[in-house]
Amino acid sequence: MPGPATAPAAASPCAGHEHEHEHEHGTACGSPCAERHAAELNQASTGGHDHSHAHGSEPAHHHPSACASSASACHAGDTSRPASSLQQAACAPCCAHDHGPHAPSSPHGPAASRLDSQDGQLLHIPGMDCPTEELQIRAALESLPGIQGLSFDLPARVLAVKASPETVQACAQRIRQLGLDVSMLAQAPDAEAIRRATRRARWQLAAALLLAAGAELAHQLGGEAGAWGMAGLAMALGAVLLSGLGVYRKGLAALGRLDFNIHALMTVAVTGAIVIGQWPEAAMVMALYSLAELIEAGAVARAQSAISGLLALAPAQALVRMDDETWRPMPVDGVQPGQLVRVLPGERLPLDGTVVDGRGAVDQAAVTGESMPVDKSRGDEVFAGTINLSGVLEVQVTRPATDTVLARIIHAVSEAQQQRAPTQRFVDRFARVYTPAVFALALAVAVAGPWLASWTWMQAAYKALVLLVIACPCALVISTPVTVVSGLATAARRGIIIKGGAFLEEARRLQVLALDKTGTLTQGRPSLVHQQVLVAPSGPQDWHAITRGLALLSSHPVSRALQEGLSSPASAPPLAISDFAAVAGEGLQGQVDGTRYSLGQARALRSRGLMDAAAEQEVARQEALGRSVSLLADGQRVLAVYAVADTCRAEAAQAVASLKRLGVRPLMLTGDHSQAAMTVADALGIESVKAGLLPQDKLTEIRQLQQQGLVVGMAGDGANDSPALASANLSFSMGGTGTDIAKESADILVMNDDLRRLPETIALSRATHRVLWQNIVLALGLKGVFLGLALAGHATMWMAVFADMGASLLVVFNGLRLLRWRA
Incomplete structure (x- = not known):
């Protein structure tokens, strides 16, 4: 089958550091017929074409x-x-x-293959035009020892096998045993070669449809005898050969292995129709079946091109x-x-x-x-x-x-497309039982019908053939990969890299989402969140300018936060600081206009007798909020107070609220002290907080929740989060700020570090699951209805193939709706 900082004065760490930006803009798959075009693709991909030049890629x-x-x-x-x-x-x-290697074509035509020699030895398989062949090939090859990886590109009909040359040869032999042609490629076909083959296959299918229509017309005009009958039979055979030769080869190979798959089913149905004299219907069934394969292959290509189109960005x-x-x-x-x-x-x-x-x-x-x-x-x-x-x-x-980050995104999503989601595996297992069962039912109808229902042998045989066509599981098999790939593509376009269809489906089941504080819920760096002048200057002095001048001479993270927080586009140049010193345990000291100033912590200034009641009160208030306090003092008293904290991400509160609406309980797991953790949690609306945790403590918390029968997710960005990420049912890492080990441990990467992507992922997962089961019900429901009609004698082979094609179109377009999904 076929983000300049303003001087904040906020009461909480989550609202004290805002950024404003202003920007100015303006001036500044094919059908089985494609099997006959292997030579055309091979010639285009291996000879005479300089791949340092590709056109139309931008x-x-x-x-x-x-x-x-x-x-x-x-x-x-x-x-x-x-x-x-x-x-x-x-x-x-x-x-x-535009010159460039392997550039994809426009969004409206076939793209160049996303595979290259780095993915393994490339095999061109002209008859591999839909997920059915992928499933069959995967099942045939995965048992071979020495295979390190299989990567499929259905629109280009290319398989990359990562294995030794001997193992690749064994793979090619097994593929041929499936009734499929296979040839080695030095490099994948470019977009133009794929376009030519697809165009030729379409013309061939159009000719087959015309011949099938002609056969039906001849049958209506002259019946089965005479010149009209002979002309009709010739046109019917021509239509079958043009549209179904590849199906026949795969079907006969499957029957030889006693593998009752879709192609075997269609081969028996069409052959049987010809034998009993229903050759116009046999021709139309095969042509319409090939048309359905062509449409399904195009749907898979469209879903995959949402990812392959990323190649054109660079x-x-x-x-x-x-x-x-x-x-x-x-x-x-x-x-x-x-x-x-x-x-x-x-x-x-x-x-x-x-x-x-x-x-x-x-x-x-x-x-x-x-x-x-x-x-x-x-x-x-x-x-x-x-x-x-x-x-x-x-x-x-x-x-x-x-x-590059873009290249890694493409690679990650390409690998994810190769992994099969749980629903896909369920459908695959179901199809392996379903198709042989249909054969058995059809045989029972043909043999027992005349005895039990008083049908003639010809009527029983015709009903059995109609049953085979109606029961074809094309719609069922195509429904899951199109839906899953569409979901993965939609997530990638939103900066969410999901490493497999299984993780896309798992997200919908989350009941608890554990969130690291520093770097995940917060910015991961100190920012100025509060400033207060305790003593008004008696002259032209500016306490903030003096503080900024001292901070500029230090590389300490708190000093950098003061530099950024006290700067503005209208800031005067830094003050001239003389006799500067950074004294351990005392802070920063320097002289301005003959007066010596100190910038340090309350403990150091308290030991020098500079802290008065107003200063002590303000320091106590800020420290109760979990903030780090710096004070500016001269030789007599404290002049100003500055509080620095790790501020919450701007979108964190909205993300937490969205999680709650989805019924997912947010839980904060942090190694920070409890006061700082509770300050952030209160600001964001998180009720469950575990503070002062070591990495192994976070792991223990995750496992205890799982032992209670809960499905637990974890979102973190640091190496200390890796054990918990690896143990969670589903793990998220911040792709921009996260460490490499956290990214490796995570199942899902959020490339722009936007926490709102976490609830979006869960919502997308639920939408994908709904569409998957809608498709399964649609596919089986329609077939059930027509099965009843067939047994009652109210369905013809034409109706059967239209029902199969209609079911396939319904599930394909329903799956593609996810490409337009919005949170």
Whole structure:
């Protein structure tokens, strides 16, 4: 089958640190017929085509007007001159001829295969056009020793086998035993080769449908005898050969192995119809069955292209600074970490890196799912595939093209598509029992019908054949992979990387979600959340400016929080601090305009007799909120109080509320002290808190909940969360701030660290589960109705094949609805 900080004055750590940004935008699968085109694909993929040039890979988007004004320079000029290089780079996205390897085609046509030689030895299997063949091939190969991995690309009809050459040969032999042609590929077919084969298969199927219609017309005009009968029979056989030759080969091979699968079922049904003289119906059944396979294959390709389309986000070329100080375009595969690339307004970033010069607003939606552009300047990290909306950025590359965040997303989701969700495995097991049972029922109808129902032998045989066609499990088998892949694709587009269909289904069952505090519920870094002047200056002094000046001379995290919290676009230059000293246990000291000031903790100032009642009261109040307090004092008294805390993420409260609405209980697990934990929990609305935990304590808490029969999820970002992440039923890691070990331990990555993605994942999982079972009920329900009609003598083979095709279309389009899912 076929995120400049303002000086906050908040009462809680979760509302004391806000950011405002302003941005300006504007100027700145086929049918079985495809088996006959293996040579065409092999020739296109292995000979005479330079894959350093692929066309149409960059999606259309708007660019600054400079691009149009210099369009004539896009294909002319000396690329060694910087100005010319900049013109080329500015126009590159506008050009219709974009060079790059393996670029996908437009969203409206077939894409190049997402597999390459790094995935293993590539095998081209022209007859592998839907999940049925994938299931059969997987079952045939997984028992072979030495196979390290199997990766399927149904739209391209390519299988990547990661194994030794000898094992690959054994795999090819087993595939041939299934009645499928197979050939080795040096590289996967490109989009044009796939398009040509698909177009030819469509024309062939159209011809088969016309012949089948002609056969039916001839039968109506002249019956089975005479010239009309002979013409009708010839057209019927031509239709069967054009549309069903591949089905016949796979069906006969299955019957030879006593494997009563879908192809065996259709082979018996069509052959039987011809034998009893119902050749017009046999021709139309095979042609319509192949049409259903073509539609189903297209649906699988559409669902998978939602992920494969990510490949088109990263440009194939980058404007790179050369040793002679010029900027020249070169393929991204040749750009090494440490090199500088320049990105103009309107262009996509070609590689991951760090901004070393320039400022701009970058749209990161494709990678992180963030809906608003993010301001980028010197020192900020940027990602391949994101769009520079304004300003020229010079970026130092930090990762090669094969290891960018975008590349890792594509790899993770591609691997996830290969894993089978529980519902998929259930349907597969059901189909293995269902199809042989249908054969047995059809045989019983054919043999016992004349004895029990007074049918003629011809009537009994016809009803048995109708039963075989009606019972074809195509709709049932296609319903689950299309739905699961659509769910995975929808999650990836929202910055949620789910590592398998099983985890997508598991999320719906969560009853408790344990949340780490630092770095997950909070920003993971101290921020200024409160400032208060206790003694008004008697002259032109500015206590905040003095505090900021002292903090600028220290690299301590609290000092950095004071630097950021006390700065603003209108800030005066830092004060001149003389005789500066950082004294252990005393804090920072320095002299301004002849007066010596100290910036330190209450304990140090208390030992010097500088703390009065007002200062003690304010310090006690802030420390009760779990905050770290710094005080500015001169030689006589405390002048100002500053409180620093790890602030909550802006979206954390909303995420917690959403979890509660979904019936999931949020639980905070943290190694921080209880006062800090309770302050954050109260602000976010979390009732269950466990504080002062070591990593093994978090693991123990997870297991105790599981022993109570609860399904428990865990969300964390640090190495100390890894044991709990690994033990939870389902684990989430922050993809931006999380450590590598946390990401490896997690089942789901949230690429933009937006906690709202956690309840979204659960909601998407529930929606996917509903659609899966809707499809199963639709597929089996429709077949049950027509089964009754067939046994009652009210269904023909035409009705049977239309019922099968209608059920397939219903479940396919119902599954594809998930691509438009919104939380």
